Amino acid sequence: MRWSPQLEAFLATAEHASFREGARQLGISPAAVSKNVARLEESLGVTLLERTSRRVVLTPEGQVLLEQGRRALDALAGAETRIAAARQSPTGTLRISISPVLAPWLAGPLGRLRERHPGLQVDIALQDRVVDLAVDDVDVAIRSGDLPDSNLIARPLPSLSWALVASPDYLARHGVPEHPDDIARHDCLVFRMPDGTTADWVLRPRPGAPARRVQTPHTVVLDDGLALVHCAVAGLGLAKVFRPTAQAALDDGRLVALLDAHLPQPKALHALMLPSRRSHPRVRALIEVLAV
Numbered sequence: 001m002r003w004s005p006q007l008e009a010f011l012a013t014a015e016h017a018s019f020r021e022g023a024r025q026l027g028i029s030p031a032a033v034s035k036n037v038a039r040l041e042e043s044l045g046v047t048l049l050e051r052t053s054r055r056v057v058l059t060p061e062g063q064v065l066l067e068q069g070r071r072a073l074d075a076l077a078g079a080e081t082r083i084a085a086a087r088q089s090p091t092g093t094l095r096i097s098i099s100p101v102l103a104p105w106l107a108g109p110l111g112r113l114r115e116r117h118p119g120l121q122v123d124i125a126l127q128d129r130v131v132d133l134a135v136d137d138v139d140v141a142i143r144s145g146d147l148p149d150s151n152l153i154a155r156p157l158p159s160l161s162w163a164l165v166a167s168p169d170y171l172a173r174h175g176v177p178e179h180p181d182d183i184a185r186h187d188c189l190v191f192r193m194p195d196g197t198t199a200d201w202v203l204r205p206r207p208g209a210p211a212r213r214v215q216t217p218h219t220v221v222l223d224d225g226l227a228l229v230h231c232a233v234a235g236l237g238l239a240k241v242f243r244p245t246a247q248a249a250l251d252d253g254r255l256v257a258l259l260d261a262h263l264p265q266p267k268a269l270h271a272l273m274l275p276s277r278r279s280h281p282r283v284r285a286l287i288e289v290l291a292v
Contacts, residue, residue, distance in 0.1 A: 004073075005036050006036045006037070006039050006040040006043075007040065007065075007069050007072075007073065008026060008036075008073070009022065009026065009028075009032070009033045009036035009037050009040070010036070010040050010048060010049075010062075010065065010066075010069065011066065011069055011070055011073065012025045012026050012033065013033055013037060013049065013056060014048075014049065014056070014058055014066045015066070015070075017055050017056055017057070018055065018056065019033050019034050019037075019056065037049060044061075044065075046059070046061040047059050047061070047062075048061055048062035048065060049062055090117045090119075090120045090281040090282040090284075090285040091119065091120065091281070091282070092120070092121065093120075093121040093122070093123050094120055094121065094122050094123070094139055094140075094282045094283070094285075094286060095123045095124075095125070095137060095138050095139045095140075096122065096123070096124045096125070096138070096140050096141070096142065096286070097124075097125045097127055097131045097133075097136070097138045097140070097141040097142070098124060098125075098126060098127075098141070098142040098143075099126070099127070099128050099142075099143065099225075100126040100127075100224055100225065100226065101191075101224070101225025101226065101241070101242060101245060102144065102160075102225075102242070102244075102245075102269075103124075103126055103226070104226070104244050104245050104247070104248070105160065105242065105244035105245070106124070106142070109286075109289040109290050109292070110122060110289075112289040112292070113285060113286060116285065116289070117282075117285055120282060120285065125138070128194045128223075129194065133152065133272070133273065133274050133277075134274060139273065139277055139280070139282060139283050139286070140271050140272065140283060140286055140287075141271070141272040141273075142157070142269065142270070142271055142272070142290075143269075143270055143272060144160060144242075144267045144268065144269050144270075145267060145268060146268070147270060147272075150272075151275070152272045152273065152274065152275075153272070153274070153275055153278045154270045154271070154272055155270060155271040155272075155273070155278075155287055156268070156269070156270055157269040157270060157271055157290050157291060158269065158291070158292075159265075159266035159267060159268055159269055160242045160243070160244065160266055160267040160269050161242070161243045161263070161266045162240060162241070162243060162263045162264060162266065162267070163240070163241055163242070163243040163245075163246050163250070163257050163260075163263070164203075164238060164239070164240050164257065164259050164260075164262075164263065165229075165232050165239055165240075165241065165246050165249070165255040165256065165257055165258065166186075166232055166237065166238045166239070166255065166256060166258060167232060167233055167234070167235045167254060167255055167256070168253070168254075168256055169235040170187075170232075170235040170236070170237060171256060173235075174186060174187070176258065177258060177259060179205075179259075179262075180203040180204070180205060180214045180259060180262050181205075181214070183201070183203075183215065183216060183238065184214070184215040184216075184217065186217070186237060186238050187217065187219035187220075187236065187237030187238065188201070188216040188217055188218060188237050188238050188239075189219060189220045189221075189222065189228050189231050189232055189236060189237045189238065189239040190216055190218050190220070190221050190222075191221075191222065191223070191225060191228060191240075191241075192221050192222060192223040193223075194223075198218065198221060199240075200213045200216075201213065201214050201216045201240050202214070202264050203259065203262045203263065203264065204261070204262045204263070204264065205262070206262075207261040211264040211265070219236060219237045220236055220237065225241055225242065225245050226245060228241055228245075229241055229245055229246050229249060229255070232246070232249075232255055233249055233254045238258070242267065271286070271287060271290060
């Protein structure tokens with residue numbers, strides 16, 4: 001990239017003490033070089049080169065510009081090289097905002113990201129609040145549910161499935177619910193939303209039917225999805241959570257999945273980003289592993 005044709009013409013001429021040699025170095029005509037230098041002198045209001053019939057000589061002002069101008073162009077060329085390299089390979093720090101309840105779901109994609117790009121650093125903020133991506137310097141915010149209108153780019157991700165879970169100990173003491181209506185007779189561990197309300201439980205009265213709200217006696221109310229899983233493992237009651245949050249406990253038998261055929265549709269999940277960052281290599285790299 002030619003950052004400043006006028007400055008480049010001056011530097012080439014000054015470094016070779018010749019308009020003709022400067023023109024040869026730049027691959028343009030001596031007349032074009034002379035015209036660019038004249039324009040630069042006019043814009044600065046000083047004479048940079050004393051012209052003679054045999055050679056050109058730097059003035060004191062020209063000497064200053066030669067020293068500072070070459071460093072400036074070299075710095076710009078270095079920046080251009082680094083920017084071009086960054087466009088090809090993810091570098092720096094990737095900043096992600098995600099709800100704490102989704103943290104277990106993110107672990108798998110992050111493992112794939114680190115395998116592919118070991119030089120990329122990741123900074124994760126676990127937060128339920130709505131963040132200003134520009135003010136908070138966030139590359140990608142991952143959110144579930146319906147999206148408010150905004151100028152952000154929203155990339156759909158694989159939806160999150162639900163799980164209704166309880167510990168074997170709890171089920172041995174209280175029985176296994178066979179139908180959504182049975183939940184009214186059980187202890188329920190309920191999630192408190194960021195606005196202070198409790199999350200409704202909606203289940204299908206029969207497979208394939210529309211989901212509807214069911215009665216959930218609140219034994220424990222928490223504002224952290226992982227804490228709900230821990231309380232369920234401890235035998236405090238039933239919990240309705242995103243399946244990835246409870247998957248480890250389901251796999252090792254600490255929790256049992258209930259009423260799978262009655263669960264609602266999976267929850268929509270999106271990656272949100274500023275339009276100016278969607279093409280950045282580190283953002284593209286994250287989207288690639290999230291979309292699997």
